[in-house]
Amino acid sequence: MAQVKELYDAILNGNAKQAHVSTVAALAGGADPMELISGSMVPAMDEVGKLYEAEEYFVPELLLAGRAMKSAMELLKPLLVASGQRMATRVVIGTVKGDLHDIGKNIVASMLEGSGFEVIDLGADVSSEAFVAAVKERKPQFVCLSALLTVTMPSMKTTIDALGNAGLRTQVKVLVGGAPVTMQYANEIGADGYSENASGAVGLIRRLLEGA
Ligand code: B12
Numbered sequence: 001m002a003q004v005k006e007l008y009d010a011i012l013n014g015n016a017k018q019a020h021v022s023t024v025a026a027l028a029g030g031a032d033p034m035e036l037i038s039g040s041m042v043p044a045m046d047e048v049g050k051l052y053e054a055e056e057y058f059v060p061e062l063l064l065a066g067r068a069m070k071s072a073m074e075l076l077k078p079l080l081v082a083s084g085q086r087m088a089t090r091v092v093i094g095t096v097k098g099d100l101h102d103i104g105k106n107i108v109a110s111m112l113e114g115s116g117f118e119v120i121d122l123g124a125d126v127s128s129e130a131f132v133a134a135v136k137e138r139k140p141q142f143v144c145l146s147a148l149l150t151v152t153m154p155s156m157k158t159t160i161d162a163l164g165n166a167g168l169r170t171q172v173k174v175l176v177g178g179a180p181v182t183m184q185y186a187n188e189i190g191a192d193g194y195s196e197n198a199s200g201a202v203g204l205i206r207r208l209l210e211g212a
Contacts, residue, residue, distance in 0.1 A: 008041075010072075014063075014064025014067065037076060091141070094123060108146065108198040120140065135163060145159055
């Protein structure tokens with residue numbers, strides 16, 4: 001479908017208007033929202049990341065690509081939620097303190113919502129105190145922590161420790177993710193799970209719910 005490629009190009013070129021138009025057209029043509037995210041939007045952001053690393057893209061291009069991604073995601077999110085089956089599982093998610101990267105976290109949140117989980121998104125640069133308060137108030141079964149910077153990875157451990165100090169650690173499973181995070185790091189800081197991508201996060205939560 002031509003619009004799938006158009007959406008990829010729109011994100012790569014940071015064209016939010018075109019991303020919106022292509023998403024509307026792709027949906028009208030019968031495209032699956034989840035397929036648009038994993039087949040078009042995530043690969044486009046991956047390419048943006050590579051271009052940034054190759055110093056062909058700079059911060060303004062990154063921000064524009066993120067905005068284009070958001071404009072498409074705004075159209076897809078309600079559809080993902082509508083197609084998902086509501087379950088009594090609540091997830092609190094956020095990017096940890098000091099870290100403003102929220103694109104991957106937003107994808108994980110959308111896919112979890114689309115899979116029927118109730119998601120409470122605390123946003124980016126979230127302190128351990130804010131995670132603790134959200135767990136106390138909203139009583140989720142899962143807390144998802146995202147970090148994209150090596151310097152903010154320790155905030156994941158701070159958050160896990162804060163949940164322990166507040167006597168809440170046994171009430172929630174903590175999952176971690178983000179480009180620099182590894183399974184080994186997850187084990188080191190006492191997380192309950194790690195996945196390298198959003199669909200893996202959905203599978204992980206399902207497995208943990210089944211007690212596997
Ligand atoms: C976009 C971007 C930005 C944007 C962020 C916009 C936004 N709203 O998010 C802006 C321009 C603001 C930015 C700023 C900075 N950035 Co930046 N950024 C990126 C970039 C290009 C892409 C990140 C991204 O969105 N990837 C796409 C998403 C879909 O992937 P993802 O986040 O990894 O998420 C997936 C998985 O990891 C997983 N996942 C994510 N979270 C979770 C959580 C759980 C629980 C689970 C299970 C899974 C999971 O699922 C997601 C979907 O599949 C990366 C380069 C790269 N290749 O990653 C650099 C990068 C992360 N940035 C970097 C840096 C250094 C910075 C700055 C410090 C730059 C500066 N000098 O100011 C600032 C930091 C600001 C701050 N305090 O946070 C470095 C980090 C280096 C490091 N090792 O620490 C990178 C790697 C670039 C580089 N090579 O230098 N950045």
